[in-house]
Amino acid sequence: MKRHRLDMHDPSMARDADMIPRAVVAVGATSTSESWEHAQHAHRKGQLMYTLRGVIHCEIEAGIWIVPPQCALWIPSGTFHAARGAGEAEVYCLLIDPDVAGALPPQCCTLAVSGLLHELISKAVSFPPLYEVDGAQGRLIGTLLDELAQAPIEDLHLPMPLDPRLRRLADSLLANPSDKATLGQWAVRIGMSERSMTRLLLEEFGLSFGRWRRQLHVILSLQRLAKGESVQRVALDLGYENASGFITMFRKAVGQPPARYLADRAGASSATAAPAAIALHSGS
Structure with a gap:
């Protein structure tokens, strides 16, 4: 299955996906061995960082978040944050338009990823950036959003x-x-x-x-x-x-x-x- 891969060392990764005119844009990101760090920034769309391998460390004004494997970090639209990691890592990122994110939490949080949600995200990462909104791919995106809204919140947060x-x-x-x-x-x-x-x-x-x-x-x-x-x-x-x-x-x-x-x-x-x-x- 073809997946859209971007380099986690490149800070423009999510910014470029932010500009694609779709409610949800799913991309895969990889890091091999070097440490990487993205300075504080924000996106027009909300961002979901789902860690498959490795650990991602994210900071916002209100605290520090840890994203171990099989967890996802939800960062609402417009939230300034910095992220860093080290060593081998594999992450799926979803950029979600605020117009379709109303059922998601209004604040940063870590979410548990079920088997079904994992499969939906994995499938979405294989879609072309301009997938058919009214076709099967658009329907899967709708199901993904429904499942994401029901994901249980985990407490992997250090308040600051x-x-x-x-x-x-x-x-x-x-x-x-x-x-x-x-x-x-x-x-x-x-x-x-x-x-x-x-x-x-x-x-x-x-x-x-x-x-x-x-x-x-x-x-x-x-x-x-x-x-x-x-x-x-x-x-x-x-x-x-x-x-x-x-x-x-x-x-x-x-x-x-x-x-x-x-x-x-x-x-x-x-x-x-x-x-x-x-x-x-x-x-x-």
Whole structure:
């Protein structure tokens, strides 16, 4: 089956597809071994990035999103975002006109991709850019949009604060995620009382400091584990004394240990089976 392939190192990839006069334009994108990064930009059409292989990292003002295999990131029309990846990756991109995207979420989110939705996206990628709107291809696009609107939302998102003091905290932990400073120590560092910092974190994130830091570790570990790094190496770099402590944290957050989670994703990718929806559990 012929697929329209574009180079993920080329930042004009989605912009060119954005100009094609169709409600949905589907393209495949590949990266071999070099790192790539697209500076902050926006599209007239909404963009769906569906990862088949590798991991994509996307940033918007409100947070950081991780897109592991068999997940899709929905970026609504006009949303400024930056994206980057490293190593081998394979991604399908859908550019969706705002006029037909009304049933999709109004904010960025990660979506689980079912077996049927996978097949519909894979088929759409083989269509010519100017497919027949009133023919079989146009009808398949309509079904794809219906299935996409019903895709369950997953929680693979790290919220980022708007308050400049909390942003310093977040940026510091992103740069040094192994920092084990307590809530009180961080409050002193950023010039706040512990009580005010706790209140502001809940107002901006809806999360405690402990849950936000745990989610940070899940996001960062997924990026590295998906590239083949060992659980032991990732655990130590994130500040855990051993792999067992890291695995316990990951299981509490995601519901599965990291090896099982990645194996299930790899199995779903090769068999195009529907992945189980993932919700980060709400413990403290």
